[in-house]
Each structure stands twice: as C-alpha cells, then as structure tokens.
Amino acid sequence: MTDASAFTLDRRDLIGIEGLSAPEITGLLDLAEEFVVLNRQIEKKRTTLRGRTQINLFFEASTRTQSSFEIAGKRLGADVMNMSVGNSSVKKGETLIDTAMTLNAMHPDLLVVRHQSSGAVALLARKVDCCVINAGDGAHEHPTQALLDALTIRRNKGPITGLVVAICGDVLHSRVARSNILLLHTLGAQVRVVAPSTLLPAGIQHFPVEVHRSMESGLEGADIVMMLRLQRERMAGSFIPSVKEYFHYYGLDEAKLKRAKPDALVMHPGPMNRGVEIDSAVADGAQSLIREQVEMGVAVRMAVLDALARKLPNA
Amino acid sequence: MAEPHPLLLTNARIIDPSRGADFTGDVLLSGGVIKDAAFGIAAAGIPDGAEVVDCKGAVVAPGLVDMRAFVGEPGAEHRETLASASHAAAAGGVTTIVCQPDTDPIVDDPAIVDFILRRARDTAVVRVHPMAALTKGLHGTEMTEIGLLQATGAVAFTDGARSIASAQVFRRALSYARDFDALIVHHTEDATMSGGAMNEGLFASRLGLGGIPKAAETIVLERDLRLVDGVRGRYHAASLTCRESLEVLARAKEAGLPVTCSVSVNHLSFNERDIAEYRTFFKLSPPLRGEEDRRALVEALSSGLIDVVVSDHNPQDVEVKRLPFAEAEAGAIGLETLLTATLRLVHAGDVDLVNALRAVSTRPAELLGLDAGTLRPGAPADVIVFDPEMSWVLDPATLKSRSRNTPFDGARLEGRVLRTIVAGRTVYEYV
Numbered sequence: 001m002t003d004a005s006a007f008t009l010d011r012r013d014l015i016g017i018e019g020l021s022a023p024e025i026t027g028l029l030d031l032a033e034e035f036v037v038l039n040r041q042i043e044k045k046r047t048t049l050r051g052r053t054q055i056n057l058f059f060e061a062s063t064r065t066q067s068s069f070e071i072a073g074k075r076l077g078a079d080v081m082n083m084s085v086g087n088s089s090v091k092k093g094e095t096l097i098d099t100a101m102t103l104n105a106m107h108p109d110l111l112v113v114r115h116q117s118s119g120a121v122a123l124l125a126r127k128v129d130c131c132v133i134n135a136g137d138g139a140h141e142h143p144t145q146a147l148l149d150a151l152t153i154r155r156n157k158g159p160i161t162g163l164v165v166a167i168c169g170d171v172l173h174s175r176v177a178r179s180n181i182l183l184l185h186t187l188g189a190q191v192r193v194v195a196p197s198t199l200l201p202a203g204i205q206h207f208p209v210e211v212h213r214s215m216e217s218g219l220e221g222a223d224i225v226m227m228l229r230l231q232r233e234r235m236a237g238s239f240i241p242s243v244k245e246y247f248h249y250y251g252l253d254e255a256k257l258k259r260a261k262p263d264a265l266v267m268h269p270g271p272m273n274r275g276v277e278i279d280s281a282v283a284d285g286a287q288s289l290i291r292e293q294v295e296m297g298v299a300v301r302m303a304v305l306d307a308l309a310r311k312l313p314n315a
Numbered sequence: 316m317a318e319p320h321p322l323l324l325t326n327a328r329i330i331d332p333s334r335g336a337d338f339t340g341d342v343l344l345s346g347g348v349i350k351d352a353a354f355g356i357a358a359a360g361i362p363d364g365a366e367v368v369d370c371k372g373a374v375v376a377p378g379l380v381d382m383r384a385f386v387g388e389p390g391a392e393h394r395e396t397l398a399s400a401s402h403a404a405a406a407g408g409v410t411t412i413v414c415q416p417d418t419d420p421i422v423d424d425p426a427i428v429d430f431i432l433r434r435a436r437d438t439a440v441v442r443v444h445p446m447a448a449l450t451k452g453l454h455g456t457e458m459t460e461i462g463l464l465q466a467t468g469a470v471a472f473t474d475g476a477r478s479i480a481s482a483q484v485f486r487r488a489l490s491y492a493r494d495f496d497a498l499i500v501h502h503t504e505d506a507t508m509s510g511g512a513m514n515e516g517l518f519a520s521r522l523g524l525g526g527i528p529k530a531a532e533t534i535v536l537e538r539d540l541r542l543v544d545g546v547r548g549r550y551h552a553a554s555l556t557c558r559e560s561l562e563v564l565a566r567a568k569e570a571g572l573p574v575t576c577s578v579s580v581n582h583l584s585f586n587e588r589d590i591a592e593y594r595t596f597f598k599l600s601p602p603l604r605g606e607e608d609r610r611a612l613v614e615a616l617s618s619g620l621i622d623v624v625v626s627d628h629n630p631q632d633v634e635v636k637r638l639p640f641a642e643a644e645a646g647a648i649g650l651e652t653l654l655t656a657t658l659r660l661v662h663a664g665d666v667d668l669v670n671a672l673r674a675v676s677t678r679p680a681e682l683l684g685l686d687a688g689t690l691r692p693g694a695p696a697d698v699i700v701f702d703p704e705m706s707w708v709l710d711p712a713t714l715k716s717r718s719r720n721t722p723f724d725g726a727r728l729e730g731r732v733l734r735t736i737v738a739g740r741t742v743y744e745y746v
Contacts, residue, residue, distance in 0.1 A: 018521075095634065095637070095638065096638065096639065097637050097638075115639065117638075117639030117640070117641045117642055118522055118523035118524050118593070118639070118640065118641060119522065119523075119524075119592070119593030119639050119640045119641075120639035122592055122593060123593060123637075123638075123639055137523070138523050138524075138639075138641065139523035139524070139525075140522060140523030140524075141523070175523060178521075178523060201519075201520035201526075202515045202516050202517065202519065202520055202526050202528075203516050203517025203518075203519075203520050204520065206517045207517075207520075
C-alpha cells in the first residue's frame with residue numbers, strides 16, 4: 001500500500017459495507033493504522049477537520065459508539081455536537097425527515113446517525129447535503145463496527161484472506177453480523193454463522209457463509225470467534241426457551257472455545273451480557289480482543305471521518 | 316338532473332367480455348342504458364338528438380368494476396373522499412367502486428351504508444357500492460347485521476385488511492351469510508405471522524427488514540377453504556400473492572367449492588425487488604413477493620384461476636409514507652392505473668385483452684350481483700372508450716386522487732382512457 005494518508009473514499013456517505021470494494025476497505029484500514037499510532041501519543045490532535053461541524057444524531061441509545069465518534073471527531077479538530085432522541089424534538093412528534101432538514105439548515109459537514117429502523121439512515125442521507133455516516137440502522141448495517149473488527153483481526157492475525165471467522169448468536173437481529181459478513185467475505189475470509197434456527201435470517205443459505213447450528217461444529221478450527229449480543233427482550237420464550245438453555249448450547253465458555261484453534265481470538269461488539277452469550281472467564285481471558293476492539297473503534301472512525309471529509313467542498 | 320343526450324359511439328372496437336365478443340361496430344346509449352352494440356348502427360341512421368363520437372378504432376368496453384378500493388370517507392377525508400376517488404376512478408376507466416368498510420366510523424351499521432350511498436349519490440361521478448364489515452368494529456368476535464346491511468345496499472362482507480383469527484367466528488359468519496347468499500371477502504393473513512415489513516426471504520434479510528412468510532397467507536386460506544367445504548357459503552379470497560395459495564385455491568375450485576379470488580394489480584406488476592432501497596410506495600399489505608410468485612399470479616390470471624383483478628386502492632399521505640420502511644404505512648393508490656396496468660400484462664403477451672377486461676369488469680360484477688360489466692342491450696350505460704396503445708408517462712402531479720402514493724410514479728404506460736361514461740353521461744374525457 002502506498003501513502004495511506006492520501007486515501008480518499010470516492011463517495012459522499014458511508015451507509016454500509018455493501019458496495020465497498022476490497023481496495024476501499026483496505027485503504028480505510030491502512031489509514032486507521034496511522035490513527036492507532038496517533039492515539040497512543042500524548043499529543044493526539046490533528047487539524048484535518050478544523051472548522052468542520054460534526055453532529056452525532058442518535059435515535060437509539062448508545063454509549064460506546066457515540067463516545068467513540070465524539071472522540072474521533074474531536075481528535076481531528078471538528079466541532080462535535082451530540083444529539084440524542086431523549087432530549088430532542090423527535091419526542092414531540094417531529095418526523096425523521098423534518099429533523100434532518102432542520103439539522104441540514106445548520107450546515108453540518110458530517111452527520112453520524114444511528115436509528116432503530118433499517119434504511120432510516122439512507123433515507124435521511126437523501127435529504128441532506130453533508131456526509132452521512134451510518135452508526136447503525138435497525139438490523140441492516142453497522143459499517144464502522146465491521147471496519148474496527150477487521151482492523152482488530154488484521155493487527156492480530158495478519159491478512160484476513162483465508163481466516164476462518166465464526167460469527168455466533170443472534171444473527172437474525174444483528175446489523176453487526178450483516179456488515180461483518182459482507183466485509184469479511186469481501187476480504188476473503190471463510191465466514192461461518194453459528195446460531196439456533198430461530199435466530200438465523202431467512203435465506204441465510206444464500207449469504208456467503210457456512211451455516212452451523214452447534215457451537216461444537218461451528219467453532220471447529222476457527223481463527224476468530226465473534227460473539228453477538230442477545231437483546232434482553234428476546235431472551236425468554238420467543239426466540240429461545242431461556243437464558244439458561246441458550247448459555248448451555250450457545251454461550252461461549254472455555255470448553256467450547258477449545259474447539260477453535262489453540263491461538264483463536266475472541267471478539268464481542270459490546271455491550272456484553274456476561275453469562276448469556278459469553279462467560280466472564282473467556283471475556284476477560286488471554287484470548288479476548290474485546291478491549292482492543294474499543295481502541296480500534298476510535299481509530300477506524302477517525303479514518304472514516306477523515307476520508308469522507310476530504311471529498312467535502314473547499315477541502 | 317336532465318336526461319343525457321343519446322350517445323352514439325362509432326368506429327369502435329367493441330369488446331364485451333360478458334359475451335366473449337370482440338368486433339368492430341357502433342354502440343348506442345340512450346336513456347341511461349345501452350340500446351345496442353352492433354355493426355352498422357350509424358349506417359342505419361343516427362337517432363334524433365344523438366351526439367356522435369367517432370372512436371377511430373379505439374376500444375369500447377364495459378366500465379371497470381373495482382372490487383377493492385379504500386376510500387377515506389368517512390373519517391380520513393384528507394386521504395381521499397368519495398368525490399376525489401370517483402374522479403380518479405373516472406380518469407382510470409372505473410365506473411363502479413366497491414369501497415371497503417375500514418373507515419372511521421367502521422361500516423358495520425346500516426346507517427353508515429346508507430350514509431355512504433347518499434354521500435356518493437350527491438358527490439361522486441361514478442357508482443359506489445360499499446362492502447360492510449363482517450364483524451362488529453372489525454374486532455373479529457361478533458358478526459354484523461348481515462341481512463340488514465345487505466338490504467341497505469352492502470354488496471359483500473369483509474373485515475377489510477384484517478383477518479378473522481377465530482375459526483369459530485369465521486365459520487358462524489360464513490354459515491349465517493349463506494342464508495342471505497352474501498359474499499364473504501377475506502384478507503387471508505395470519506396476524507401473528509405478519510408483523511414484518513415485507514416478504515420473508517433473502518432480500519428482506521439483506522435489507523434488515525422483518526419478513527412476512529407466505530405461510531401467513533396460505534394457512535389462513537387453507538383453514539377458510541376447509542370451513543367452506545363444510546358450510547358451502549360463498550367465499551372470496553381478497554388478495555392472494557403467492558404460488559402456494561394458488562395451488563390451494565385450484566384444489567378447492569376443482570372440488571367444486573363456491574370459492575373465488577382477487578389479486579391486486581400491484582402483485583401482478585411488481586415484485587419485492589422493486590422495493591430496492593427501501594421505497595415505501597412498494598410497501599403493501601399483503602406484501603409483494605418474489606418474481607416466481609408474480610409469474611405464477613400472471614399465469615393464474617391467464618388461465619382463469621384468478622377471477623378478479625383489483626386496484627387495492629389505498630391512499631396514504633406523505634407523512635405516513637416518508638418514513639423508514641418498517642414504520643411507513645402500507646398501501647398504494649390504484650384507481651387511475653387499474654386499466655393501464657392491466658393492459659401492460661396484455662402488451663407483454665401474458666393475457667389476452669378480453670380475458671383481462673373480464674377480470675376487471677364482468678367477473679366482479681357477477682360476484683357482487685351488480686348489473687354492470689356488460690354491453691348487453693338494456694344494461695346500464697357504464698361504458699369506457701380507451702386507446703390500448705397510447706403511450707404516456709405517469710406524472711403524479713396530474714393524478715386526481717388526493718394522495719400521490721403510486722408505485723407507477725414516473726412509469727411509462729401504454730393504454731389510456733379517452734372517455735368514461737356512467738349511466739349514459741360522460742364523466743371523464745381525455746383532452
């Protein structure tokens with residue numbers, strides 16, 4: 001790869017991994033590597049986004065993604081404003097489009113959006129003039145999570161091509177799973193999904209994945225074990241019989257992890273349900289990359305903000 | 316109102332699906348009825364005072380009978396009134412609208428049927444016949460006054476876009492309705508399985524949208540047909556969408572059960588892929604299925620397994636459509652495009668013109684017991700003149716409906732209504 005810091009994305013918005021090419025993904029990851037170095041220094045500030053306004057518009061509660069985007073924007077010199085649904089006019093009946101138009105009139109340069117409905121971020125992007133970054137829309141996509149996961153994997157395992165990655169748990173409702181499947185497949189990994197049938201989406205056999213219904217077979221020989229969060233409201237009775245049974249068959253503990261390669265690494269997008277999808281001993285164990293994922297999150301989001309901002313007018 | 320002048324339509328390609336006829340000739344309308352449709356009427360002498368319209372080879376056919384159209388009156392006049400719906404209908408060649416009972420208040424009381432009939436008489440330019448609710452309040456628990464509603468003018472009974480979950484309630488209503496020879500029209504979709512936003516499958520999974528499986532439709536249809544087998548009441552499936560349902564229906568028809576069905580022209584025209592990037596004008600209930608299912612529906616229309624094509628007109632304002640897909644309301648307007656969309660199937664070679672017109676005029680009129688859908692002498696003069704070839708692009712700004720949610724937005728269409736005549740009076744003319 002040539003000079004990573006000259007990398008730009010040839011698009012205005014980042015709505016999903018779908019449509020991104022392997023060189024685009026690799027370019028973002030290379031750029032993010034530079035920010036990993038920067039973020040470990042005492043002087044973490046850049047001025048790339050000086051004068052730019054970044055609004056984090058979160059219709060759905062989030063701690064880590066929102067703070068990660070906030071820190072990323074601030075380190076690049078942008079003015080960052082956080083807007084959460086709890087204290088906005090959306091609660092007073094304003095529609096998504098009206099909110100978008102209102103914010104648009106304030107001339108933001110970058111809009112980071114999370115929404116509970118699939119497609120909502122793309123809808124909003126069509127109505128505004130600035131760069132829009134999807135920070136998670138319904139069960140559709142969460143592209144920066146997939147990018148940070150890929151960066152974490154690459155730093156620990158080298159090239160992603162040929163790695164066996166097992167994505168385990170609630171694939172049905174997970175935007176993280178969708179974005180990760182698309183990205184890892186694009187970069188040449190062998191992707192598996194492991195879940196009970198009730199937590200797998202219809203048509204999963206047509207996704208570029210190998211489908212497993214048991215952790216024992218799904219984890220066999222895996223390089224990476226990626227656990228997904230199980231939403232609390234789905235725990236009792238509707239999709240799975242109980243937390244106890246789910247943990248018994250699908251919770252990642254040391255015994256199940258032994259099926260994977262001896263040097264397999266464990267990931268989780270957070271926030272974790274300890275004792276539901278993952279055992280504490282594994283989450284905090286030597287094979288866990290969970291804390292590193294958070295660190296990579298800031299670097300990847302800086303890379304995305306930076307690469308998109310270079311395409312802005314007057315940049 | 317004064318009696319309209321006699322009207323003589325000359326040089327017409329006359330298509331009367333009620334007689335399987337397709338010939339060149341003239342049509343004479345007088346006193347609100349069809350006097351004759353034959354070759355050489357004009358040559359034999361033009362009747363006194365008659366207005367002569369040279370059709371120049373355009374088709375003259377019975378006006379369309381749209382068996383499933385939601386009109387917002389009463390209760391949702393901002394979406395559509397009987398007047399605006401009737402103008403949309405006239406522009407689309409629909410001379411009879413059969414409106415749905417899921418209004419506010421719900422059409423579950425003879426007084427509401429009476430209100431709609433009076434209101435239509437005073438404000439609408441086409442004929443309007445209401446369907447009444449099958450259960451009070453559309454709650455699916457107690458049947459309505461089927462006899463009294465029918466006597467007031469309800470042409471069929473349905474819970475609109477809702478399925479009746481209780482097999483017992485449905486069976487009793489079907490039995491009771493049989494005594495009045497009333498037609499039961501049922502939306503076949505299991506409520507517990509239809510919480511999703513679109514057809515279940517790979518495409519929904521990619522978009523991250525909740526899916527509605529085909530089984531939600533088929534299991535209710537199978538249950539209903541099992542009940543019809545015992546009760547023998549007249550049953551009509553309101554809107555089928557998939558191959559599996561057609562197979563179930565075909566078996567029931569072969570067994571001689573009194574069952575018929577409709578399909579919406581949207582399901583004949585589009586598939587789930589048209590949703591593309593979350594286009595909410597393609598969010599329908601029941602949902603659009605895959606291309607294989609669309610093909611199956613088209614074939615079933617051609618073979619006659621599908622009796623009726625409906626517009627499933629459902630006006631929705633921009634506030635409920637300009638939302639994320641899962642949160643947006645379902646429904647599309649269709650009165651103005653029912654004929655032209657049906658003609659698309661004819662132009663594609665999928666169905667012949669006479670059979671296509673039968674499914675939007677003669678057949679629904681027969682099922683509802685209406686004197687319509689025919690050019691027989693003595694029938695009401697509800698007639699349309701249309702050019703089946705005229706090409707045009709749909710501009711939503713020109714629509715007569717109060718709502719603009721058409722999936723044909725910007726589409727190139729072939730076939731245009733030139734004149735719509737209701738009871739001998741011209742209510743729409745293309746200029």
